[in-house]
Every structure is written in structure tokens, then in C-alpha cells.
Amino acid sequence: MARPCCYFSPMPLPEPLRAATVGDVAALAGVSSATAARALGGYGTVSPRTRDRVADAAHALGYRANGIARSMVTGQTSTLGLVVADIENPFFAAVTRGFGDVARSAGYDVMVVNTDEDPARERAALGVLVGRRVDGVALSPASSREAGHLHMHVASGQPLVLLDRGVRGLRADVVGIDNRAAARRAVEHLVAAGHRRIAMLAGAGSGGRPLQAEGVPPALMTGLDRIRGYRDALSSAGLDGLPDYLRVTHFRSSAARAAIRELLALPVPPTAVFCSDSLLSLGVLAGAADSGAVIPVDLSLVAFDDADWMDVVTPAVTVMDQPAYDIGAAAADRLLRRVAGDTARPRRVVLPTSLVARGSVAAPRTAVRRVQRPAAP
Amino acid sequence: MARPCCYFSPMPLPEPLRAATVGDVAALAGVSSATAARALGGYGTVSPRTRDRVADAAHALGYRANGIARSMVTGQTSTLGLVVADIENPFFAAVTRGFGDVARSAGYDVMVVNTDEDPARERAALGVLVGRRVDGVALSPASSREAGHLHMHVASGQPLVLLDRGVRGLRADVVGIDNRAAARRAVEHLVAAGHRRIAMLAGAGSGGRPLQAEGVPPALMTGLDRIRGYRDALSSAGLDGLPDYLRVTHFRSSAARAAIRELLALPVPPTAVFCSDSLLSLGVLAGAADSGAVIPVDLSLVAFDDADWMDVVTPAVTVMDQPAYDIGAAAADRLLRRVAGDTARPRRVVLPTSLVARGSVAAPRTAVRRVQRPAAP
DNA sequence: TTGAAAGCGCTAACAG
DNA sequence: CTGTTAGCGCTTTCAA
Numbered sequence: 060m061a062r063p064c065c066y067f068s069p070m071p072l073p074e075p076l077r078a079a080t081v082g083d084v085a086a087l088a089g090v091s092s093a094t095a096a097r098a099l100g101g102y103g104t105v106s107p108r109t110r111d112r113v114a115d116a117a118h119a120l121g122y123r124a125n126g127i128a129r130s131m132v133t134g135q136t137s138t139l140g141l142v143v144a145d146i147e148n149p150f151f152a153a154v155t156r157g158f159g160d161v162a163r164s165a166g167y168d169v170m171v172v173n174t175d176e177d178p179a180r181e182r183a184a185l186g187v188l189v190g191r192r193v194d195g196v197a198l199s200p201a202s203s204r205e206a207g208h209l210h211m212h213v214a215s216g217q218p219l220v221l222l223d224r225g226v227r228g229l230r231a232d233v234v235g236i237d238n239r240a241a242a243r244r245a246v247e248h249l250v251a252a253g254h255r256r257i258a259m260l261a262g263a264g265s266g267g268r269p270l271q272a273e274g275v276p277p278a279l280m281t282g283l284d285r286i287r288g289y290r291d292a293l294s295s296a297g298l299d300g301l302p303d304y305l306r307v308t309h310f311r312s313s314a315a316r317a318a319i320r321e322l323l324a325l326p327v328p329p330t331a332v333f334c335s336d337s338l339l340s341l342g343v344l345a346g347a348a349d350s351g352a353v354i355p356v357d358l359s360l361v362a363f364d365d366a367d368w369m370d371v372v373t374p375a376v377t378v379m380d381q382p383a384y385d386i387g388a389a390a391a392d393r394l395l396r397r398v399a400g401d402t403a404r405p406r407r408v409v410l411p412t413s414l415v416a417r418g419s420v421a422a423p424r425t426a427v428r429r430v431q432r433p434a435a436p
Numbered sequence: 437m438a439r440p441c442c443y444f445s446p447m448p449l450p451e452p453l454r455a456a457t458v459g460d461v462a463a464l465a466g467v468s469s470a471t472a473a474r475a476l477g478g479y480g481t482v483s484p485r486t487r488d489r490v491a492d493a494a495h496a497l498g499y500r501a502n503g504i505a506r507s508m509v510t511g512q513t514s515t516l517g518l519v520v521a522d523i524e525n526p527f528f529a530a531v532t533r534g535f536g537d538v539a540r541s542a543g544y545d546v547m548v549v550n551t552d553e554d555p556a557r558e559r560a561a562l563g564v565l566v567g568r569r570v571d572g573v574a575l576s577p578a579s580s581r582e583a584g585h586l587h588m589h590v591a592s593g594q595p596l597v598l599l600d601r602g603v604r605g606l607r608a609d610v611v612g613i614d615n616r617a618a619a620r621r622a623v624e625h626l627v628a629a630g631h632r633r634i635a636m637l638a639g640a641g642s643g644g645r646p647l648q649a650e651g652v653p654p655a656l657m658t659g660l661d662r663i664r665g666y667r668d669a670l671s672s673a674g675l676d677g678l679p680d681y682l683r684v685t686h687f688r689s690s691a692a693r694a695a696i697r698e699l700l701a702l703p704v705p706p707t708a709v710f711c712s713d714s715l716l717s718l719g720v721l722a723g724a725a726d727s728g729a730v731i732p733v734d735l736s737l738v739a740f741d742d743a744d745w746m747d748v749v750t751p752a753v754t755v756m757d758q759p760a761y762d763i764g765a766a767a768a769d770r771l772l773r774r775v776a777g778d779t780a781r782p783r784r785v786v787l788p789t790s791l792v793a794r795g796s797v798a799a800p801r802t803a804v805r806r807v808q809r810p811a812a813p
Numbered sequence: 814t815t816g817a818a819a820g821c822g823c824t825a826a827c828a829g
Numbered sequence: 830c831t832g833t834t835a836g837c838g839c840t841t842t843c844a845a
Contacts (some may be wrong), residue, residue, distance in 0.1 A: 080822055081823065091831065091832045091833080092823085093825090093832060093833075093834095094504070094831055094832070096822090096823065097824090100823085102824080102825095103831095105830060105831085107821095108571055109831085123563070123566055124823085126564075126824040127507045127823090127824055128821070129502060131504050131822075131824090132837050133823085133836090134837075136504070138568070147533055150697055152523055154526055156523055159550055160522075163625065165651060168549070169548070169549070171547075171548045172536075173536055187545050189500055191503045191515070192502060192503065209801055247456060319514075322713075338744075344748040345747070366745070367689065367718055368718060368723070368749070371718055371722055371745075372726075372745070372748060373750050407814095411516075415845060457837095458838065458839065458840095467815080468817075470815075470816060470817075470841085471814085473839065474814095474840090476839095477840075478838080479838085480815095480840090486815085501839085502837090502838055502839070504839090505838035505839040506838080507839095508839070509820080509840045510821090570829095683844095712842090811841055
């Protein structure tokens with residue numbers, strides 16, 4: 060015998076297969092879906108009694124608002140996009156956290172996308188975020204040259220905040236530090252310690268793509284600015300006639316390790332090195348050890364970004380610290396203002412850096428000798 | 437004189453204020469919106485000529501598909517949710533990267549949410565993700581006790597993969613390592629070096645909430661399992677009668693620093709310590725230095741997770757390494773299968789760990805003495 | 814191969 | 830205070 064119950068009243072789909080909608084809740088509560096929506100969404104006016112009935116029905120049905128549908132009609136997603144160049148770099152991890160904390164406390168969620176310093180992936184990431192209709196995007200540009208997609212994005216009127224790195228000619232807010240001044244100060248610290256042959260390791264791009272020709276500045280404003288600061292410091296110290304100790308490497312400690320080994324193997328090696336990134340300084344530590352160079356006796360080091368391990372190594376690493384968490388937080392704040400409709404002209408938010416002097420900087424051996432002579436009459 | 441041009445044909449909204457829609461493209465291409473949508477979305481059948489016309493029109497208008505609207509009708513978002521306990525922990529940073537790489541190569545985007553080890557924030561994060569209708573969620577549970585929301589989520593039929601940490605009784609895939617065995621092996625390494633008084637620092641919770649009473653195991657399966665492994669190793673070595681050197685601290689290096697100082701100040705201090713996390717080992721290095729203890733002479737150390745700095749400190753840190761990137765990648769893979777409809781019973785994916793022996797482990801001083809005597813006859 | 818029309822779940826006018 | 834109605838931009842039958 061067949062099961063007659065099924066002929067005329069097909070079973071509704073079992074619970075797990077279809078999520079409850081406003082209409083379901085409304086039906087159970089015995090009100091119109093508009094009223095249910097008002098009660099559920101917390102807008103308009105609903106009588107307390109109705110509100111309770113709807114709430115009960117929603118609870119019974121396990122109703123969860125469909126953010127997609129809501130976004131569809133409101134045109135807003137309450138979501139911010141964050142495009143970072145390398146989520147594994149502690150600097151960006153902290154930026155991400157600061158950004159997320161501020162966004163969340165303002166009722167926004169965050170979609171994070173990683174680009175691995177690749178402009179093509181960055182363009183794709185931006186496309187994804189725009190496709191998802193995020194309300195705004197914060198982005199650390201992988202390149203200041205390949206930025207056509209950024210210009211188009213800004214031209215389309217969508218809020219964009221640049222993180223850490225600027226892009227020349229782009230009408231967008233920038234949140235970061237004064238890289239040139241910070242680098243200059245870091246190198247001046249080395250000059251003050253008596254160093255003359257000061258190298259710099261600058262990071263650019265990931266391992267994915269070939270680097271530009273030797274000596275050409277990286278396609279990164281941050282790197283460029285730090286290189287400028289390095290040169291500023293050298294020339295005000297009258298040190299610009301010396302051999303070129305600048306090396307541009309990938310953002311990998313292995314690349315820095317090779318670079319520092321090569322530098323130390325020079326006929327006239329540098330006595331100090333300034334690293335534009337914490338990852339690179341990791342490579343310097345390893346490479347110096349490879350070369351048998353002792354820090355700070357044979358090589359002084361100033362790094363960028365105060366990574367958590369920097370004060371447990373021996374010697375502790377002197378760093379130019381930048382407020383990564385605050386940069387992320389400030390970027391979210393700026394972006395939220397733009398999302399809220401602020402159309403004032405682009406602002407540049409510059410956060411303070413600080414030099415943290417630790418044990419990795421000492422006078423170069425030659426300078427020590429010079430000091431020692433008059434000290435023993 | 438008034439401007440008559442505006443009376444009968446109001447200007448259309450200027451470009452930046454309204455994004456082009458399928459309808460706009462269709463109108464410009466002279467086809468129906470259904471056809472334009474087919475051409476744009478790459479589904480159905482469209483003649484090559486029409487396809488080109490539509491493509492041109494789309495290009496001219498700067499059309500970008502509205503993912504929200506698409507999700508609305510397809511019920512899919514091509515987005516995966518990732519809930520991590522601490523984005524700043526290098527372990528989770530690597531997991532995030534592995535997860536993202538696999539997701540992206542399968543055409544999925546990722547929404548990352550940080551919970552700071554707080555179950556309440558975890559519940560909220562899951563709610564957000566569900567509201568946004570992500571196709572699936574991978575999550576590293578902040579607590580194995582407060583997991584009601586996880587059970588509800590699974591009951592609702594939505595794909596969920598647990599990352600790194602399991603939750604007892606939850607019918608969900610788990611991707612991680614065998615924490616108990618790994619911890620046991622790490623501690624056995626210490627035992628083999630001759631240690632008897634072996635401490636353990638286990639992490640639980642962030643600084644946000646008070647920790648449980650002293651000695652109570654943390655509400656984390658990972659921590660629990662590592663503690664079990666520690667005890668396993670101690671008891672098979674016949675070392676369980678010794679004083680209790682286990683300390684449960686927050687996931688902060690400062691907490692570990694205080695804990696190790698306290699341990700080293702004991703009348704009979706431990707000669708070795710096993711840390712359940714790289715952050716904690718950072719604190720151990722600092723705290724040991726505070727106490728004037730030299731590693732590995734006065735204190736041997738085995739850490740968990742091979743952070744990038746671990747082989748540049750002196751001595752380099754012996755670690756139990758877990759494949760963080762692969763864990764993230766495997767989790768994405770598992771989740772994608774579930775999203776694709778795999779309803780086989782929950783699987784547990786266990787990835788291999790490896791002990792990386794470096795310089796932070798040596799024989800305890802007492803053991804050294806014992807060895808030295810017969811060595812000089 | 815193409816078009817017309819119906820909706821996805823929700824919000825926003827506008828009446829009642 | 831509540832219900833009716835009309836979409837948001839897209840995909841998807843179903844006919845033509």
C-alpha cells in the first residue's frame with residue numbers, strides 16, 4: 060500500500076536543507092513579513108507584544124538574518140576589505156589586528172586578502188572585494204608603478220585607504236610613517252656610533268617574480284623612501300663617495316642572508332648594516348654568523364620593525380620601531396570616515412616612529428682603535 | 437531663464453554614483469538582460485558574435501558583476517570563513533596562508549576573523565560568517581567546553597572543519613597533529629638528555645579573561661593533549677613522583693617570563709622546560725636571562741612550533757615542528773570537499789610533526805658531572 | 814540561440 | 830503600529 064499522506068501534502072523540506080526566512084518567522088508569529096522584518100531587523104516601529112512574538116518564532120525556527128539579502132537591498136555590506144602584501148610578516152599581522160579591532164567595534168567585518176607582493180594578485184584581490192561589494196578597502200600596494208587598478212578604483216568613487224605605502228599621484232588617504240625620516244634617523248644612529256661604511260638591505264617583491272636589474276630602486280614607495288633616507292644620512296655625513304653598499308633583495312630572510320654574506324666578503328666590507336624589514340634582519344643575523352662576523356663587534360645592525368624576538372637574541376637588535384597595530388587601527392578609522400561619506404581631500408596620516416637602542420650597535424673596530432690611543436697616555 | 441533641458445529629461449545619475457548592471461550592459465549591446473547575463477556569467481549558450489558585443493559593452497561601461505546579487509540567487513558565495521584564535525601568532529599566520537592559497541586556487545575567497553581566544557567572540561564570529569552565508573567555515577576552537585554554538589552549527593548542516601584543536605563529541609572534521617604524541621616525544625627528548633626535573637609551560641586563553649584556578653587544565657584540547665603527552669613521558673620515565681612543574685599561563689610571552697622565573701626560583705628548580713607554544717618560549721628565553729640562567733647549561737628548552745627566529749638565537753631552539761601551512765591547506769581541502777557535498781562521516785586528518793634538535797638542549801649539570809667522573813681515569 | 818518573466822530574502826515607501 | 834507592494838541585480842526555467 061502506498062503512503063497516501065504524501066500525495067496531496069508533500070512534506071516540507073527537512074529543517075537542515077532550508078534556512079528559515081523572514082516569511083517563515085512571520086507565518087509562525089502570525090504577522091506580515093514586513094512586521095517580522097521590522098522586529099527582526101530592529102528598524103521601524105513594532106509594538107512590544109508583536110516584537111516578542113516574532114522573537115519567539117525566530118528562536119523556535121533558528122532564524123538567522125540573511126546578510127546577503129540585506130546587502131542586496133541596502134547596498135551596504137558592513138564589510139571592509141583589507142589587502143595585505145604578506146600576512147606572515149609580523150608587521151602586517153599587527154596591522155591586520157589593529158584594523159580588525161577598530162572595524163569590529165564599529166560593527167564592520169573584515170575580509171583579508173593576501174597578495175604576496177604581487178601586483179597581479181593585488182588587482183585580482185581588489186576585484187574580488189569590489190565584486191563582493193565591500194563598503195571600503197584598505198590596501199598596502201605591492202607596487203607604486205603597476206597601480207592602474209588603484210587609479211580606476213579611486214575614480215569609481217569607492218573609498219580606498221593606502222596602508223604603509225603611498226602611491227604617487229593617487230588621490231587616496233595614506234596611513235603610515237615617515238619612512239624617509241625614520242630611515243635617515245636609523246642610519247644617523249649608525250653614523251653617530253662612528254660608522255662610515257654603512258650598508259643597507261632593502262626588500263622588494265616576493266620570491267615569485269624576478270627582481271629588477273641590480274641597483275634599480277624597487278617598485279615600492281616604502282622601500283624607495285627608506286633608501287632615500289639612507290642616502291640622506293650618508294650625504295649629510297659626507298659619506299656618499301664610498302662604495303655602494305645598497306642591496307635590494309626579495310622579502311625573504313634567505314635573500315638577505317646571501318646579500319650580507321656577499322657584502323661581508325667584499326675587499327672593503329661594511330662595518331654596519333641597516334635593514335628595511337624585520338625578515339631581512341633575520342637573514343642578516345644568520346648570514347653574519349655564516350661569515351664568522353660577530354655582531355656588534357664586526358658588524359653593527361639596525362633593523363626596521365620591532366619583532367617580538369628582537370630582544371631575546373644576543374645581542375638584542377636595535378630597531379626603528381613603527382606602530383603597526385596603530386597603523387592598522389588608524390587606517391580602519393580613516394576608511395570608516397570615508398565610508399560614512401567624508402569627501403574632504405585625501406589626508407596623509409603619519410604616525411610616530413621610535414628608535415629603540417639595544418646591543419646590536421657598537422663603534423666600528425677602526426674607530427675604537429682611534430679612541431684607544433689617546434686614552435692611554 | 438530656467439534650464440529647460442532638465443524639465444523633461446532628467447540627467448541620469450553620473451557614473452560614479454551607480455555601478456553598471458547587467459541591464460545597462462544589455463541595453464548598450466542591444467540584447468535582453470538574460471542574454472547579457474549569460475554572456476557575462478559564462479553560462480548557458482550565447483553566440484560568439486553576441487558574446488563579443490556584450491563583452492564590448494561591459495568593457496565600455498566598466499561593468500563589474502555584483503557578487504551579492506549572484507549569491508542571492510545561487511545561494512552560494514564562493515567564500516570560506518576562517519576563524520583563528522590569534523592572527524599574530526606565527527602558527528596561525530602560516531595556517532591562514534595555507535588555507536588561503538588552497539581556497540583561492542579553487543576559486544574561493546576567504547573571510548578571516550580573529551577571536552583572541554575568546555569563546556564569546558568566536559560565537560559572534562561564527563554568527564557573522566553564517567549571516568554572510570559563507571559556504572563553509574574552518575575554525576580553531578577557543579574552548580572545548582563552551583562549544584554550544586559549534587554543535588548548533590554542525591546540527592544546522594553547515595560544513596565545519598576544526599583546525600588544530602578538536603572538540604570532544606563534535607561531529608566535524610579535524611585537521612591537525614597528534615598533540616599528545618608530539619608533546620610526549622618532545623619531553624622524551626629531554627629525558628633522553630638526562631633530565632629528571634622537567635617543567636612544562638602550557639598556554640591557555642588570552643590576557644582578556646581570568647584564567648582558571650591553578651592546576652586546572654585549560655579549556656583547550658590542544659593544551660590538554662600536550663599536557664597529557666608531557667605526563668605520559670614523565671610517567672614512562674618513572675618521573676611522576678617529582679614536584680609539579682606544570683604551569684598554565686596566558687598565551688603571552690610576559691606570562692611565560694614570569695612563570696619561568698618563578699620556577700627557577702624554586703628550592704629545587706627544574707633543569708629543563710617544555711613550552712607548548714612559540715610565544716611562550718620567547719618568554720622563557722627572557723625569563724631565564726632575568727634569572728641569570730644560561731641555556732642550555734642551567735636550563736634546557738624544547739619549544740613547540742618552529743618560528744623563524746628560533747635558529748638565529750643563541751643557542752638555537754630545539755623545537756617540535758608542526759606543518760602549519762599544510763594544516764591550513766589541508767583544512768581548506770577538507771572544507772572544500774564538504775562544501776562540494778561530501779557527507780561521509782567526520783574524518784580526522786593528522787599531519788606529521790618533527791623534532792628539530794638544535795642547541796637549546798644539553799645534559800643537566802648533575803648528569804654531566806656523573807659522566808665526567810668515569811671519563812677521566 | 815534568445816527573450817520574457819519569475820523569483821532569491823530582504824528593506825523601504827506608502828497606505829491603512 | 831501594521832500590511833501591501835515594489836523592487837535590489839542576478840540567475841533560471843520555459844517558450845519562442
